[in-house]
Amino acid sequence: MANPNSIVPAMEPPAGQTSNFVDPPYVGTKFVVVNCVFLPLATVAVLVRTWTRVMLVRSFQWDDYLMLAAFVLSCVLTGVTLEMLNWGLGRHMWDVPATYLSPWFLKLNVISAIFYCASTGFTKCSVLVFYMRIFPSRNFHLAVWSIVFIAAGYAVASILANIFSCNPIAMSWDATITDGTCMNRPVFYFANAGLGIFTDFATVVVPIPWLRRLQMPMRQKIAVGCILAMGCFVGIVSCIRLASLYTLLKSPDLTWATTDALMWCTIELNLGIGLGCVTAMRPFVRKYFPRLLGLSSASYGESSRARKYGHPLGSIPRSDNPGFDNSRGQGYSTNLTATLPGNESEEYILSPVEKTGKPAAGVEGILRTVEFDVENSSKER
Incomplete structure (x- = not known):
């Protein structure tokens, strides 16, 4: 790095603070830890789901393709956000060189938002399409398609809003462009998170009235209900992420405040992928861990294959x-x-x-x- 005295900070330090480009306060470590914990959990869940659908059930459906796409996008998001650590994420803006913030940090921030919106959209649509294979009711399908329309619609709208948030588009990351207009990105994130919370809880609630109609033992109904209830954790995490976005909305310290917001995005997304895969793991558990379902090891024989x-x-x-x-x-x-x-x-x-x-x-x-x-x-x- 050049002489610290000749570096222009991305933001003037507040009163009583001085820029530190050598050993500044840093909160990026917790962000790395979160990625190292939740992405592997999502990876294991997707691998088990894929094995179940390909090797045991021998039927790879649309919901499986959607979840696989969500996982791939989540991996890309992780790579992009970890790269942001090299360009100021986790440090105060007055400790980040202006050349780091623009264009690199701001451009990666836009890219990460695009991949996050796309991945969450695929995740929710995957879970909803899976529901339609379980419950044959026409009224249920209409309810699910309504939520799919909302989830997919706002995901696409969010992607387009991130891409075209400024006019010209390059103004989103190029600080040298002054002749143009941009939307208030933190306000947009806040509104987007609120709609995401609605679809999170709607995805959990919509199958409950039809759950009692499933012809299965009560103990298995309770187990399915518990799996669906775990989806509430995603909604709770979304609410916590909303609080972090409120901090981002009020703070001008972009590189510092964005850290918690991205961290909760990572937790929410990978937790959603993991719990979304749990709903399709019953054949895997029935095959390799039958006692968890109250079955004997011989109850899952050759005769259970390929009854679609x-x-x-x-x-x-x-x-x-x-x-x-x-x-x-x-x-x-x-x-x-x-x-x-x-x-x-x-x-x-x-x-x-x-x-x-x-x-x-x-x-x-x-x-x-x-x-x-x-x-x-x-x-x-």
Whole structure:
């Protein structure tokens, strides 16, 4: 660095303070620690989710692509914000050379805001699209699409607002341009955070009315409810980030006040990615840690692979439960066989069914609930 006496600070020091370009006060260490903790957690969550969807479920859906995109953008955001530490982040502005602030710090600050807005948008849309695969209700889908529209809309609007925040655009980071106008960026961040908090809590609340309709044991319902409730932590972190943005709004010390704001952005984003992946990890837990779901290790066998869609067995029409065009009054009956783990012989797991839909007398079997598709079509002759 040049002679400290010849360096022009980015801001004149307040009364009683002097610029220190050699060993200034520094709070960037905590920012590095936060990135080293939360980004690896998000990485593990995404890897487990990807393994589950590709190797166990063998079905990589739109919500998985969206979450993967969010994670990649989060990694880019981490790289950009860590680079900002080399250009003044974590130090007071009067301890930062003016040539560091403009253009480098200001340009990286705009880039980080763009990647943050895009990543949070992908994260929320991923969780919402995942919900639509769980709950088939049309009303629920309409509610979810409404939130998707809001989350995606304000994410795109935020990206465009960051790009075109000044006229000319380069005025956002080039202090030598004086003929132009810029929006109040801290005020914009504050308003954007408020809308983000709304979508955070809406994402958690919207599936609750439909949760009780899931046909699963109460203990598993409670577990799913707890997973959804963990999403509230993201909303709480968003509220804390809002407080840090209020400090940024009031403080002219940009390089110092931005540190906490970016730190809570990192926590919120990576926590959202991690918790968003937890909702898709049930097959992984069922396969490798079945006791966490109250299952035996043998309950997740080969027969659980690749059942993407289905209907409860009870929905199939029988003579006592017509539901399709069944003019002959004949019921559906089936004998299913399966090879259980560790058993080389085929065993009947459903007893034969008579036309009345009742088990045949004298025949014992192991009753198992099975879901499968039935397509009924008629053809005029």
